[in-house]
Amino acid sequence: xxxxxxxxxxxxxxxxxxxxxxxxxxxxxxxxxxxxxxxxxxxxxxxxxxxxxxxxxxxxxxxxxxxxxxxxxxxxxxxxxxxxxxxxxxxxxxxxxxxxxxxxxxxxxxxxxxxxxxxxxxxxxxxxxxxxxxxxxxxxxxxxxxxxxxxxxxxxxxxxxxxxxxxxxxxxxxxxxxxxxxxxxxxxxxxxxxxxxxxxxxxxxxxxxxxxxxxxxxxxxxxxxxxxxxxxxxxxxxxxxxxxxxxxxxxxxxxxxxxxxxxxxxxxxxxxxxxxxxxxxxxxxxxxxxxxxxxxxx
Amino acid sequence: xxxxxxxxxxxxxxxxxxxxxxxxxxxxxxxxxxxxxxxxxxxxxxxxxxxxxxxxxxxxxxxxxxxxxxxxxxxxxxxxxxxxxxxxxxxxxxxxxxxxxxxxxxxxxxxxxxxxxxxxxxxxxxxxxxxxxxxxxxxxxxxxxxxxxxxxxxxxxxxxxxxxxxxxxxxxxxxxxxxxxxxxxxxxxxxxxxxxxxxxxxxxxxxxxxxxxxxxxxxxxxxxxxxxxxxxxxxxxxxxxxxxxxxxxxxxxxxxxxxxxxxxxxxxxxxxxxxxxxxxxxxxxxxxxxxxxxxxxxxxxxxxxxxxxxxxxxxxxxxxxxxxxxxxxxxxxxxxxxxxxxxxxxxxxxxxxxxxxxxxxxxxxxxxxxx
Numbered sequence: 001x002x003x004x005x006x007x008x009x010x011x012x013x014x015x016x017x018x019x020x021x022x023x024x025x026x027x028x029x030x031x032x033x034x035x036x037x038x039x040x041x042x043x044x045x046x047x048x049x050x051x052x053x054x055x056x057x058x059x060x061x062x063x064x065x066x067x068x069x070x071x072x073x074x075x076x077x078x079x080x081x082x083x084x085x086x087x088x089x090x091x092x093x094x095x096x097x098x099x100x101x102x103x104x105x106x107x108x109x110x111x112x113x114x115x116x117x118x119x120x121x122x123x124x125x126x127x128x129x130x131x132x133x134x135x136x137x138x139x140x141x142x143x144x145x146x147x148x149x150x151x152x153x154x155x156x157x158x159x160x161x162x163x164x165x166x167x168x169x170x171x172x173x174x175x176x177x178x179x180x181x182x183x184x185x186x187x188x189x190x191x192x193x194x195x196x197x198x199x200x201x202x203x204x205x206x207x208x209x210x211x212x213x214x215x216x217x218x219x220x221x222x223x224x225x226x227x228x229x230x231x232x233x234x235x236x237x238x239x240x241x242x243x244x245x246x247x248x249x250x251x252x253x254x255x256x257x258x259x260x261x262x263x264x265x266x267x268x269x270x271x272x273x274x275x276x277x278x279x280x281x282x283x284x285x286x287x288x289x290x291x292x293x294x295x296x297x298x
Numbered sequence: 299x300x301x302x303x304x305x306x307x308x309x310x311x312x313x314x315x316x317x318x319x320x321x322x323x324x325x326x327x328x329x330x331x332x333x334x335x336x337x338x339x340x341x342x343x344x345x346x347x348x349x350x351x352x353x354x355x356x357x358x359x360x361x362x363x364x365x366x367x368x369x370x371x372x373x374x375x376x377x378x379x380x381x382x383x384x385x386x387x388x389x390x391x392x393x394x395x396x397x398x399x400x401x402x403x404x405x406x407x408x409x410x411x412x413x414x415x416x417x418x419x420x421x422x423x424x425x426x427x428x429x430x431x432x433x434x435x436x437x438x439x440x441x442x443x444x445x446x447x448x449x450x451x452x453x454x455x456x457x458x459x460x461x462x463x464x465x466x467x468x469x470x471x472x473x474x475x476x477x478x479x480x481x482x483x484x485x486x487x488x489x490x491x492x493x494x495x496x497x498x499x500x501x502x503x504x505x506x507x508x509x510x511x512x513x514x515x516x517x518x519x520x521x522x523x524x525x526x527x528x529x530x531x532x533x534x535x536x537x538x539x540x541x542x543x544x545x546x547x548x549x550x551x552x553x554x555x556x557x558x559x560x561x562x563x564x565x566x567x568x569x570x571x572x573x574x575x576x577x578x579x580x581x582x583x584x585x586x587x588x589x590x591x592x593x594x595x596x597x598x599x600x601x602x603x604x605x606x607x608x609x610x611x612x613x614x615x616x617x618x619x620x621x622x623x624x625x626x627x628x629x630x631x632x633x634x635x636x637x638x639x640x641x642x643x644x645x646x647x648x649x650x651x652x653x654x655x656x657x658x659x660x661x662x663x664x665x666x667x668x669x
Contacts (some may be wrong), residue, residue, distance in 0.1 A: 037513050087429075126437075179571070193389065195387050195391040199392075199452075200393075200404070201358075201378040202356060202379070203377050203379075203384065203405035203452070204379045204408030204409060204456070205379055205404075206379055214393055218394065218395055
């Protein structure tokens, strides 16, 4: 048995780590059931059901949804629905595109030797290590310069004018997601012996059939974990989205930030709770996929 | 079968660039002719070019120079999926995401075979390798020996003209390996397919092969039947690589087609021997190879030609044989004595320090080129 297991220091450290990791999340979820509108202190749960919302000062006494008052409130909020729609549209589109590009890049880096290969490999790390705010400003500068030039040159006016929006956010997300996908897929490819492909060709499969029937299914768990990582990154992203969004392309993080600047009602907490659940489920799936893959490789 | 040879390598060179930027001939002007229905082995230690040669036949690599012929047709840059050869890989390379059935069916689907034909042929193939009933398993659920059989069945189901095997038994334990050796050989004779077998295990090659190409540094050192490469090694490398040998350096005093006399400085004597390597001339520095099991040892003897007196320095009992190490003046020889009679008495074995006589018969003393 491990002699350090019962050391009080180890136990204390573990408790502290878990406390600081999860106490804020637990608090956040708890406050989503807060009776207080101002959400500064916890004033107890909303216990009663009634046809209409009954208020007593800033306290919610009863509501049609009872305990889940703020969730119902949230569901009625069209801005949230729009922001959630934008977030998912951007995340799904960017994930699909960055996964395809990232996987192709990983395959190329694994398989071929070319002159700029060391540079290509290194360039993957730059978007990851560079501060996000720098990248955000960089992308914004690029877009505004380009759009300015284009609008002027082609005399674009009205709706035809190029401006920031869902498309620019999606493109920026793809830009920072590709390296993550590439690195994850690359790590999986390390364990992929090329003799599987040779065996397929030996049995009469041409290059495309070999990829479709052997390579792709075998590296699919790796591609999926890369895609899920990219997806959660896109859902969460604030900084780059902040710089590249425009009217009508507000995402959830941007929307929450906006709410915080005005009034903080437990609606924000309700929204965050739902969001945490979605991300948690995505991470859970990622974990399950990785486990299944490591089992099949052992 | 249009050609006499199933596979032919004509003056094939495969040049690689090493990571340091040097050129390396992994396969260096290799010529081999492999007959139809033959069990042909390429034998050598790692890096001798045997696997690269096999891969060029399979089509995974293309020769830098020279040409590979299959059934008399020059292969050029023909891709693997257009060659009528199939490979059993060292790591089996079974498709992990497919079942045994799907693994076997893969090659037939590529040929466009019909569903019921695939079913029938997979059934037959599983029966041939004694895996009936395993068709729904995934490769990971099989033992190493079973995986090996699936790999074999997957290659053979395509009814190739030539089956290429890249150290297919390397991952199996000794007992299973010996079983599989005999099974593979029986299968090859039953099917009448040409087998090209790559191995670093000399015993494996001797057991199974009709002919063996002994390779080193990208070159074929000798090509011949197992008896030829063991009893008549072409040079010192082959004598050393296949089995064990005692080597005595010397200078040729006289030489004819059948006999040679070689002066051995270490023994300070002339040895009557049999010339083996070609082109040896009088006065040349050569090496004499004597197999340890072919040295006769006796307690009594006389100063005669090819008889030498020595002292036992060590003995090792290994069951079937006793290895006796004898020092003869400046030379040390190993001698394998078969334990023909069951006995326990330590006096019946040679003892360390004992004086013995060794007889090196002229027909067992092979004159080989030095390099």
